[in-house]
Amino acid sequence: MSTQTVPAPRPAGTENDAPLLHASGVVMRFGGLTAVNNVDLTVNKGEIVGLIGPNGAGKTTFFNCLTGLYVPTEGTVRYQGTVLPPKPHLVTSAGIARTFQNIRLFANMTVLENVLVGRHTRTKEGLFSAILRGPGYKKAEAESRDKAMELLEFIGLDHKAEHLARNLPYGEQRKLEIARAMASEPGLLLLDEPTAGMNPQETRAAEELVFAIRDKGIAILVIEHDMRFIFNLCDRTAVLVQGQKIVEGDKETVQNDERVITAYLGAPLEGATETAASTEADQ
Numbered sequence: 302m303s304t305q306t307v308p309a310p311r312p313a314g315t316e317n318d319a320p321l322l323h324a325s326g327v328v329m330r331f332g333g334l335t336a337v338n339n340v341d342l343t344v345n346k347g348e349i350v351g352l353i354g355p356n357g358a359g360k361t362t363f364f365n366c367l368t369g370l371y372v373p374t375e376g377t378v379r380y381q382g383t384v385l386p387p388k389p390h391l392v393t394s395a396g397i398a399r400t401f402q403n404i405r406l407f408a409n410m411t412v413l414e415n416v417l418v419g420r421h422t423r424t425k426e427g428l429f430s431a432i433l434r435g436p437g438y439k440k441a442e443a444e445s446r447d448k449a450m451e452l453l454e455f456i457g458l459d460h461k462a463e464h465l466a467r468n469l470p471y472g473e474q475r476k477l478e479i480a481r482a483m484a485s486e487p488g489l490l491l492l493d494e495p496t497a498g499m500n501p502q503e504t505r506a507a508e509e510l511v512f513a514i515r516d517k518g519i520a521i522l523v524i525e526h527d528m529r530f531i532f533n534l535c536d537r538t539a540v541l542v543q544g545q546k547i548v549e550g551d552k553e554t555v556q557n558d559e560r561v562i563t564a565y566l567g568a569p570l571e572g573a574t575e576t577a578a579s580t581e582a583d584q
């Protein structure tokens with residue numbers, strides 16, 4: 302009789318076979334308002350997933366539920382099979398980074414310093430080491446600077462490393478936010494309207510940037526109003542309307558869905574670019 306080792310079956314939901322992000326049954330209520338209503342969403346390794354919907358649909362609130370800014374009223378959010386603790390810094394250390402619909406940079410810090418702030422979850426050197434400025438701290442600091450400069454090079458802002466963030470044009474501030482988020486070395490990056498306020502050229506460049514980020518092995522979940530941007534980039538797109546996911550699929554599925562067309566007031570999706578400027582509900 303041959304002695305054969307039978308591999309033990311791997312329990313479902315372990316790190317290797319689980320989707321990167323798995324949100325299930327997420328509900329977020331504010332008093333009587335249900336901003337997010339029973340939303341399921343997965344993002345797999347290597348994917349670019351889009352999240353679209355009219356203003357006030359609950360897109361940003363859903364991001365806030367994914368990133369620990371809000372504790373969902375119901376539902377769970379798993380990252381690589383593990384339920385995420387509802388604390389933003391713990392979500393970041395777990396591997397999810399984000400940018401905000403309204404830019405949140407440290408205006409009076411330099412471009413480089415803003416990226417360095419994004420690295421703090423990945424540096425082991427603590428407060429005491431920073432105060433004492435020992436060799437460990439100096440080495441970690443030098444490494445962080447190198448990595449931050451690499452990121453600035455990647456987004457094309459290395460020549461402005463010493464500029465104050467507030468002096469950057471708007472489109473570059475958006476890119477800097479992305480670099481800062483990437484500094485935490487995420488496996489998944491959430492982008493909330495990354496092209497808002499960008500001109501068409503900057504928007505096309507942002508598309509290239511998102512592809513380049515994906516090529517670095519980072520999955521992306523992106524909220525956008527610019528349909529061309531979404532459909533050029535995304536492997537899959539989910540549509541939220543009044544807190545509910547009404548459809549999810551590839552470009553054709555979403556574009557041809559009657560409910561989606563109705564939700565956008567009958568406007569042809571190709572022409573929907575920038576029609577729904579975000580003037581409200583910025584989070």
Ligand SMILES: Nc1ncnc2c1ncn2[C@@H]1O[C@H](COP(=O)(O)OP(=O)(O)O)[C@@H](O)[C@H]1O
Binds near residue numbers: 331334357361362
């Ligand atoms: N902290 C909050 N308190 C109360 N209502 C909120 C809060 N955050 C968002 N909302 C409401 O939830 C709904 C969804 O908003 P939001 O997620 O910002 O939509 P979107 O990003 O799709 O435009 C809106 O009606 C908004 O006013």
Ligand SMILES: [Mg+2]
Binds near residue numbers: 362584
């Ligand atoms: Mg929003």
